[in-house]
Amino acid sequence: MVQRNDTGMAQFILLGLSEELVLQPLIFGLFLSMFLISMFGNLLIILATISASHLHTPMYFLLSNLSFVDICFISTTTPKMLVNIQTQSKVISYEGCINQMHFFILFVELENLILTVMSYDCFIAICHPLHYTVIMSPILCGLMVLVSWMMSALNSLVQSLLVLRLYFCSVLEIPHFFCDLKEVLRLACSDTFLNNTVMYFAVGLFGAIPLTGVCYSYSRIVSSICRISSAEGKYKAFSTCASRLSVASLFYFIDLGLYLSSTGTHSSHSSAIASLMYIVVTPMLNRFMYSLRNKDIKRALRRFFGVAAMKGPFVLGLRNCW
Numbered sequence: 001m002v003q004r005n006d007t008g009m010a011q012f013i014l015l016g017l018s019e020e021l022v023l024q025p026l027i028f029g030l031f032l033s034m035f036l037i038s039m040f041g042n043l044l045i046i047l048a049t050i051s052a053s054h055l056h057t058p059m060y061f062l063l064s065n066l067s068f069v070d071i072c073f074i075s076t077t078t079p080k081m082l083v084n085i086q087t088q089s090k091v092i093s094y095e096g097c098i099n100q101m102h103f104f105i106l107f108v109e110l111e112n113l114i115l116t117v118m119s120y121d122c123f124i125a126i127c128h129p130l131h132y133t134v135i136m137s138p139i140l141c142g143l144m145v146l147v148s149w150m151m152s153a154l155n156s157l158v159q160s161l162l163v164l165r166l167y168f169c170s171v172l173e174i175p176h177f178f179c180d181l182k183e184v185l186r187l188a189c190s191d192t193f194l195n196n197t198v199m200y201f202a203v204g205l206f207g208a209i210p211l212t213g214v215c216y217s218y219s220r221i222v223s224s225i226c227r228i229s230s231a232e233g234k235y236k237a238f239s240t241c242a243s244r245l246s247v248a249s250l251f252y253f254i255d256l257g258l259y260l261s262s263t264g265t266h267s268s269h270s271s272a273i274a275s276l277m278y279i280v281v282t283p284m285l286n287r288f289m290y291s292l293r294n295k296d297i298k299r300a301l302r303r304f305f306g307v308a309a310m311k312g313p314f315v316l317g318l319r320n321c322w
Contacts, residue, residue, distance in 0.1 A: 010094035012184075013173045014084060017276065028085045031280060035078045038284040042067040044301060052300035058136040059125070059244075060296075062118045065145055066247075069114060070283035073107040076100060077178035077279055084177075097179040098160055104178065106156035109206045113148035115248050116210040117141075122241035123217040127224050155202050162195045178279070214248055221245075247286050254282055 017027060049055045049064040077100060084090055092100070124135050159181060166188040174183045181199060185192045221241055228234045 010168065011172065012092050012094065012097045012179065012187075013090050014081070014092055014177055014179070015090060015173055015175045016081065016084065016177045024085050024088075028082060031078060031085075032082055034280050034284050035074060035082070038074050038280070039071060042071045042283065045297065048297055048300040052296075052303065055296060055300055058121055058138070058141045059118075061138075061141055062114060062121060062145070066111065066114050066118065066286075069107055069111045070286060072103070073111060074280060074283045076103045076107060081177040092179065097174075097184065098163060101163070101179040101181055101184060102156050102160040105159050105181065106152050109155055109202075110148055110152040111251070112206055112210050113152060114145065115244075115251055116213050117144045117148065118244050119214045119217040119248060120144075122244050123221055126221045126237055126241060151206075155206060158198060159195075159202065162198060166190050166192065166195070177276075211252055214252065218245055218248070250282055250285060 018024075045067045046064050049060045080092065080096070080100065084092075121136055121141075125132050128135065163181070163184060166185075167190040168187055169189045172187055174180070174187070176183055185195050185199070188195075218241075225234055225237045228237060
């Protein structure tokens with residue numbers, strides 16, 4: 001039995017998606033590609049919102065925060081999995097597992113709350129356009145993001161501290177490519193009633209309440225759009241929140257599917273596949289949704305790369321003069 005006070009000798013085994021050696025290069029290449037696309041796409045959105053003055057609005061402030069959270073979210077689990085595949089090692093230390101679990105909970109809850117704040121921002125923009133600049137002030141936007149960070153950090157800290165009090169059995173195999181809280185609790189030999197109670201309370205608090213707020217906001221938005229008489233007005237109003245609605249729908253659809261599959265069945269493989277969609281695919285698709293559906297982002301990116309291309313020859317010309 002591995003005890004909590006002897007953490008230096010404790011090691012978990014991440015079984016990953018597949019144990020077939022033939023599939024490992026394919027999985028490595030696929031994950032590496034999605035990881036790089038997600039990182040590059042999110043960085044571009046952050047650079048675009050910073051460099052373009054017309055994007056210094058509450059909507060794009062929240063979008064840049066979401067992109068930053070996506071970068072941190074995918075960086076929590078994917079690099080370790082890529083290293084394990086490359087080195088053909090499935091071991092993660094006790095400390096590494098706790099840290100990975102802590103930051104995974106932090107950033108998944110933070111993304112959930114920021115999506116909720118973005119739905120509120122869209123609700124105010126569509127349903128109360130005349131009061132938008134007054135309600136969605138920079139102070140309120142910054143305060144909502146700060147509160148989201150504080151609530152997520154508190155939840156992840158409580159969950160991690162509760163895991164530290166547990167004793168673990170000798171077989172520490174996790175049928176996942178990362179240290180998922182539910183899978184870690186299943187390996188504990190001591191009583192996990194308190195852990196499970198806090199975990200499901202957090203799921204209700206950070207899952208059901210934000211989801212209710214998102215559904216209410218977008219239902220009011222759709223109702224307001226349907227009451228617009230002109231087709232041009234409907235298109236303009238829908239284009240304002242189409243990207244955010246697509247991202248929120250994708251996030252909650254995969255999130256609900258993951259939790260329903262994990263509670264309805266005990267298939268670890270299906271849960272790992274759902275987690276793959278949740279952790280790697282979603283941050284990558286979010287960037288495509290914003291870059292393809294948002295004209296402001298595309299215009300800012302074209303201007304950013306245009307300025308960068310103009311500065312390159314200019315700097316080279318100055319060097320040649322010297």
